[in-house]
Amino acid sequence: MTTLYDFTLSHLLGGDLPLSQFEGKVLLVVNVASQCGLTPQYRGLQAVYEKYADRGLVILGIPCNQFMAQEPGSPEEIQSFCETNYSVNFPMAGKIAVNGEDRAPLYQWLAGENAAFSGDITWNFEKFLIDRNGNVVERFSPKTEPDAEEIITAIENLL
Numbered sequence: 001m002t003t004l005y006d007f008t009l010s011h012l013l014g015g016d017l018p019l020s021q022f023e024g025k026v027l028l029v030v031n032v033a034s035q036c037g038l039t040p041q042y043r044g045l046q047a048v049y050e051k052y053a054d055r056g057l058v059i060l061g062i063p064c065n066q067f068m069a070q071e072p073g074s075p076e077e078i079q080s081f082c083e084t085n086y087s088v089n090f091p092m093a094g095k096i097a098v099n100g101e102d103r104a105p106l107y108q109w110l111a112g113e114n115a116a117f118s119g120d121i122t123w124n125f126e127k128f129l130i131d132r133n134g135n136v137v138e139r140f141s142p143k144t145e146p147d148a149e150e151i152i153t154a155i156e157n158l159l
Helices: 041-055 075-086 105-111 149-158
Strands: 008-010 016-018 026-032 057-063 127-130 136-140
Touching: 026 041, 026 105, 026 149, 041 057, 041 075, 041 149, 127 149, 136 149
Parallel strands: 026 057
Antiparallel strands: 008 016, 026 127, 127 136
């Protein structure tokens, strides 16, 4: 059975980002964009990360430019934007496709035909919660704020 740990992404600023390094952690995987109406969710993501990182939570931001080209920047521009505007210090992967023919294998696993929570990603900031064993346990709408009670409760139950 495939788990999150079987995938390797590119790190935002180059090199590999093997997801096996997060084995035993709880992950919130989020497709992100810098020029979206939901971009201020970075603030909530960072706050949740800071609150729970010492208990084993990792937030993984994955830039995607598939929704109205709202993530057009270079890796350096994305990194600078996130650090400058939201003090983001959680891991960020390189830009990938989350839907369509070019959908990255990770997103095929998260949302593809045989996924526990199948269906196309609807917009930027869709969230998947992964348990300590690398299994998807929840999927949250892009409009659900990172610090919403339902997300926080789900994270606390896994920690």
